[in-house]
Amino acid sequence: MLTTRRARTLTRTAIATLALATTAAIAPAAQAKPDSPTSPPTTGACAFTPLDDQTYSTWVGLPPDPKNAQTKGNASVVLKTNHGDIPVVLDKAGAPCTVASFLYLTRQKYYDGTDCHRLTAYHTTPSALSVLQCGDPLGSGWGDPGYWFKDELTTAHALPNWPGFADGSRKNYTRGLLAMANGGPDTNGSQFFLVYADSRLRPDYTVFGEVTEAGMAVLDKIADAGVAPGDEGYPEDGAPAMATTIERAKRTGGL
Template sequence: MPSNEQRRQAAKRKLERQLERRAEQAKRRRMITMGTTIVVVIAAVVGVFYLTRTGGESAAQPQAPTELALPPVRPTPLPDPVSCQYRPDGEASKPVQPPANGEVSSKGTVQATIDTSQGAIPLTLDRALAPCTVNSFISLAKQGFYNQTDCHRIGTEGLQMLQCGDPTGQGSGGPGYAFDDETFPELQYGRGYLAMANSGPNTNGSQFFMVFGDAPLSPDYTVFGTISEEGLKVIDTIARAGHDGAFEPSPGGGHPNLKVTFNKVEVQA
């Protein structure tokens, strides 16, 4: 049998081994803690670097597509001419005469330029897409209806577009007449499209929107032309400045932070 001295020595060695294990465990815990701290610090430094390089607030802005969508084309051409009807609809936000009812050509394009406080936005109006809409837009432009009006809404997430054409600047104004939609089921919207805003089927008036990015819409909004790359650069700048969220959550977006005023809309027709 082991003596008392032998038992004491065995207990002492056991205690020493326990103390060594505890010291080793404590050392490992300190190493893990230090490693985690280093990782967190590195991540924070990388985050600050990223925000610094990308501009912080602008980095949080959703990115819009930069490639122009293919120009819209009707799968089945319209007859030429077509009959257009412009019926009374409420009070005009600004004195203006509706276009004459009757036959309108569905052939050819018309060049137009919106001279805005942020730069020129050249447009190509396409009668083959929407002859009655193009006819109305030209009439309003020539009567000065759009002069000195502000674009009242921009969307930068989901539906990325700039909406204009209301002299009241509130989104509820119009020319005092309405006309029918000129849509087709295959219509898909993309960067560079010019389309009519509406409040339901066949309620087109003076308001329109210019798509600079994504536009996941049903084909219920008449497309009547396209925007030049030069014009899209102007709209991109306006979009990067953001909006005030006045129209959130529905219909979305808000007043542009960078104010956009139409000085004049010139039509080369």
């Protein structure tokens, strides 16, 4: 079950099997002055589109959108958390619009001071889902940047099939991947997840980078602490027991 509204009503079973949901609502944007919450979509390759419902949005403008997608090279960003640095390498070739949005939000300090609000710990097949979800300025799973953009799923479809799914309907989002959370098709915003153990998912989540070995050591430390007791989905799904804040996101290199 994947919602396209912001109310997060996923059952534990649905979350375990498929859902890495954000809660963005999408509707055509009204005409207004450029780069306002009611401006039209950008006209470049990515068509960044303001959300009609800005109730839970933290608006920092729309990313630059060149006519042709920027697909050459990689970019490096470090997520400086209260538990150590998590460097990530972004794949422009596989997901140019996603990378463009992520880098823009990083430049705007959008991620600075935000909490990673969700840790999943479904380690038993078939409900394998082991991720840390971050990128929500509200720290609740509801927040978004006030715009959406389309999925880029070529890299997701190229992932290995999960055992028993030769048709590719379930993929192995392998340890170390960086991917976008969403609330359904073409609802990408700011929320993303870091995979700390192989996870079974539909190929519906844009893969746009990898966590470095040094970053995985920090991610493992957070994951090993588990889910905070008392959360509704405890012990498999909820806020991380080791409360995790991205104190600063900073670009460190790349084209």
